[in-house]
Amino acid sequence: MGKKLAIGLVAVVLLGIAGYFGVRAVGERSARAEVERAFEEIRRRGATARFAEASVDPAARAIVLTGIEVGAADAGATVRIGRLTATGAQPPRDNYAEAEALDLEGVEITLTGSAAFGGTLVYAIPKVMIDRYRGPVVPVAAPAGEAGPFGAARFALRQFAATSAAKITIPAMTLRHQPAAAGAVPIEATYEGIAAEQVAAGKVRSLLIDKLAFSGPDEVPARDGLGGAAPAGGARQAGELSGIVAARIDTAPFLAVLAGAAPGAAPDDYQAIYGKVVTGPYKVRHHDGSTAGADSLLLEHVGIKPSAIALDRLLELDALSRKGPDLSVAELGELVEETRRIIDGLAFRTFSMTGLTAASADEKLRIAAVRLDGFAAGVLDTFELEGLDGTDADKRAVKAGQLVVRRLDLKALADLARDADAPTPVGLLGLFKVVSGIEASAIEVPYDGENGSAPGQALRIGALTLGWGSVLGELPTTVRFEMKDVSGPISAADGEPFVYLANAGITSATMSTALNIAYDPASGDLQIGPLGARLEKAFSVSLDTSIGNVPKEAFADAAAAFGALGDITARPLKLKVENLGLVELMLQQLAEAAGVTPDEIRNDLAAQVDEIAAVLAQVNPDVVAVADAVKGFLAAPRTLTIQATPKPDTPLLPLFLADAPFGALSAFSLSATAGP
Incomplete structure (x- = not known):
C-alpha cells in the first residue's frame, strides 16, 4: 500500500491534486501543523513523508512548502519537490480542495522494480504550473487486493480521473530509464513546451508538446565497413519529434485495459482514446549512420476495445513472443489467436505520414505520402503509398508512383501464419480473404535479366490492377487482372518470342496483359474474358469465352470446385x-x-x-x-x-x-x- 500512496502523490504533483495543503489556518505555526497532519496520514498508511518548511499568506490565500519528499515503504517509488506554492486555495469541501494556481519547482520522481518495468525510471521536472485545479484531499482508494506490476499505473489513472485543471504547463521534462540488465543501454527522453488544457474526468481537451528528443537501444544491426558503429550490445539511436498536438484525449479506456475485464464479461464497443493527433517533423539516426524521418504525421479517431486488449492478454502475448523460434505448435497457435484478439481491439479512421525518408551509406528512399484509412475489427479498408523514389544497394533507381492495397484483413493473415512453414494449396486459398485488391502505377525496379543477361537495366510497369470480390466460401466470383505497359530489357536467352525481337536488334520490349472473370449467380454463367496479351512490335492476342451451368456451391472450396466440373457446360x-x-x-x-x-x-x-x-x-x-x-x-x-x-x-x-x-x-x- 505504501508504494501506491507514493505513486498517488506522483499524480497529485503532476496533475494538480494538492488537496493535502488546503488552507484552513492563518499563521505559519498552524499551517505547519495542518501540513504535518496531512503528512502523518501518509506515514500512517505505510509510506515515508516529510517536508522542510511551510509558510502561509492569508491575504493571498497562499501556502508554500519546501523540501518535500514522499516515498514507498519498500523504496520502490520516491517523489521529491523542492518548492510547492498554492495560490488562491480554498478550504477542503467534500474531501476535495481547490486553488487558483499551483506551482511546483524541482520535481524529481524515481521508480524502481516492477513500477519501472525493471531497473530504474527517473523523471526530472524543473517546473510545473497548474491553473484552477481541483482534486481529492487524500488519494482515491484502490479496489481491495489490487496488485501486480501495473498497480501503480492503475492508481495514478484513478487519481487523474478525479482531478480537473484549466491548464497544466511544463516548460521542460526529462526521463531516464535504466534497465536492470548489466550493460543495457538506457532510454532517455527530453520534452520541451508541454501544455495541457481543460483536464477533467480523465480527459484532456488538448495537449501540445513543442519538441521530444529521445535516445535508446538500437536494434538496427551494425554494417561492416561503416564507421562510427557502436559496440555490440551498446548500440544507440537518437531522434526527435516536434510540433505535437493531440486533441480529445480520454484515459478511461487505458484504465479499463489495466484493470482487466471481469471473467465472462461481454465484449465491449470501441472507446475513443484520441480524437486527433498531428505532429511536425520526425527524424532518427541509428548507430551505423543510417537515418529515417518524416515531415508530418496525422492520426484521427483512435479507439480500443478494453476487453480485447486486456492486461493479462498483453503479458501473455509478450511472454510467447519472447520465445521466438522455440515456440511449440500449440504455443504458435496460441500466439496467433492472442494476436487476432488484440488486432480486433484496435480501430482508427485515418493514419497518414508525409515526406518519409530513409538513408544509409548504400541506399536512399523517399516516400511522398503513406495513408491508412478505416481500420476496425482487424480489417484495413485502404493502404495507399504515393511517390516512392529511391536507390538500392547498387545505387539503381527504385520508384513507384502509387501503390494501393484494398481491404487488408490482418486476422486472416494471422490465420495463414499458422502454416507459414508448410503451406498447402488449399490453405493458400486463404489469400483471397487477406486482401481484395492491389493497384500500382509508375513502378520502376532494377532488373538484371535471365542469368544476368541485362545488368544495370530496369523493369518498368505503367499500371497494374489485381482484384477479386464476392467471395463465396473460399473462392471469389469476380477476378480482375490488368497490367499495362510493362517494359524491360530482352535478349535471345529469354526464348520465344523475344528471341526474334532480340535477333532483329531490339533490346527492350513493352507488354500488356489482362484477365477478367465474373460469375452471374442468376444464370450460372462464368464469363472468362477478355483475356489477352499485347507485345509491342510483336503481336496481340485476346480470348473471350464463358462456361455455363456453374453452381454457387462450386465456390465453397477447392474440393467443391473440382466436384462441379462434371456439370459445367461449354459456351x-x-x-x-x-x-x-x-x-x-x-x-x-x-x-x-x-x-x-x-x-x-x-x-x-x-x-x-x-x-x-x-x-x-x-x-x-x-x-x-x-x-x-x-x-x-x-x-x-x-x-x-x-x-x-x-x-x-x-x-x-x-x-x-x-x-x-x-x-x-x-x-x-x-x-x-x-x-x-
Whole structure:
C-alpha cells in the first residue's frame, strides 16, 4: 500500500491534486501543523513523508512548502519537490480542495522494480504550473487486493480521473530509464513546451508538446565497413519529434485495459482514446549512420476495445513472443489467436505520414505520402503509398508512383501464419480473404535479366490492377487482372518470342496483359474474358469465352470446385490474333537460317496447314474453312479471328478427358476470318 500512496502523490504533483495543503489556518505555526497532519496520514498508511518548511499568506490565500519528499515503504517509488506554492486555495469541501494556481519547482520522481518495468525510471521536472485545479484531499482508494506490476499505473489513472485543471504547463521534462540488465543501454527522453488544457474526468481537451528528443537501444544491426558503429550490445539511436498536438484525449479506456475485464464479461464497443493527433517533423539516426524521418504525421479517431486488449492478454502475448523460434505448435497457435484478439481491439479512421525518408551509406528512399484509412475489427479498408523514389544497394533507381492495397484483413493473415512453414494449396486459398485488391502505377525496379543477361537495366510497369470480390466460401466470383505497359530489357536467352525481337536488334520490349472473370449467380454463367496479351512490335492476342451451368456451391472450396466440373457446360469461344511485326521477323529469320526467301517459308507453312487440316477435317469439316483463314493470315499477316461454338449442353469435362488430342473438335462448330 505504501508504494501506491507514493505513486498517488506522483499524480497529485503532476496533475494538480494538492488537496493535502488546503488552507484552513492563518499563521505559519498552524499551517505547519495542518501540513504535518496531512503528512502523518501518509506515514500512517505505510509510506515515508516529510517536508522542510511551510509558510502561509492569508491575504493571498497562499501556502508554500519546501523540501518535500514522499516515498514507498519498500523504496520502490520516491517523489521529491523542492518548492510547492498554492495560490488562491480554498478550504477542503467534500474531501476535495481547490486553488487558483499551483506551482511546483524541482520535481524529481524515481521508480524502481516492477513500477519501472525493471531497473530504474527517473523523471526530472524543473517546473510545473497548474491553473484552477481541483482534486481529492487524500488519494482515491484502490479496489481491495489490487496488485501486480501495473498497480501503480492503475492508481495514478484513478487519481487523474478525479482531478480537473484549466491548464497544466511544463516548460521542460526529462526521463531516464535504466534497465536492470548489466550493460543495457538506457532510454532517455527530453520534452520541451508541454501544455495541457481543460483536464477533467480523465480527459484532456488538448495537449501540445513543442519538441521530444529521445535516445535508446538500437536494434538496427551494425554494417561492416561503416564507421562510427557502436559496440555490440551498446548500440544507440537518437531522434526527435516536434510540433505535437493531440486533441480529445480520454484515459478511461487505458484504465479499463489495466484493470482487466471481469471473467465472462461481454465484449465491449470501441472507446475513443484520441480524437486527433498531428505532429511536425520526425527524424532518427541509428548507430551505423543510417537515418529515417518524416515531415508530418496525422492520426484521427483512435479507439480500443478494453476487453480485447486486456492486461493479462498483453503479458501473455509478450511472454510467447519472447520465445521466438522455440515456440511449440500449440504455443504458435496460441500466439496467433492472442494476436487476432488484440488486432480486433484496435480501430482508427485515418493514419497518414508525409515526406518519409530513409538513408544509409548504400541506399536512399523517399516516400511522398503513406495513408491508412478505416481500420476496425482487424480489417484495413485502404493502404495507399504515393511517390516512392529511391536507390538500392547498387545505387539503381527504385520508384513507384502509387501503390494501393484494398481491404487488408490482418486476422486472416494471422490465420495463414499458422502454416507459414508448410503451406498447402488449399490453405493458400486463404489469400483471397487477406486482401481484395492491389493497384500500382509508375513502378520502376532494377532488373538484371535471365542469368544476368541485362545488368544495370530496369523493369518498368505503367499500371497494374489485381482484384477479386464476392467471395463465396473460399473462392471469389469476380477476378480482375490488368497490367499495362510493362517494359524491360530482352535478349535471345529469354526464348520465344523475344528471341526474334532480340535477333532483329531490339533490346527492350513493352507488354500488356489482362484477365477478367465474373460469375452471374442468376444464370450460372462464368464469363472468362477478355483475356489477352499485347507485345509491342510483336503481336496481340485476346480470348473471350464463358462456361455455363456453374453452381454457387462450386465456390465453397477447392474440393467443391473440382466436384462441379462434371456439370459445367461449354459456351462460345472467340480467339483473335493481331500481328504487330512478329510474323515478318519470324519469316525473315527462318528464311535466312534456311537460305531461302521469306515467300518460300510462307509457302511451306501454308502446305503444312493444308496437311494438318486434311487430317482434322475427318473429325470436323469446319477445319477446312479455318485452314483457309490461317493461310490468308500468312499471306497478309494482319488479323486472324477464330470462333468456336459448342453444341447445346456440351459438358466441359469430357472435352479435357478425350483420348484423341483433337477429339474435342467434334463438339464445336468452327469459323475463322483473316482481315485487316
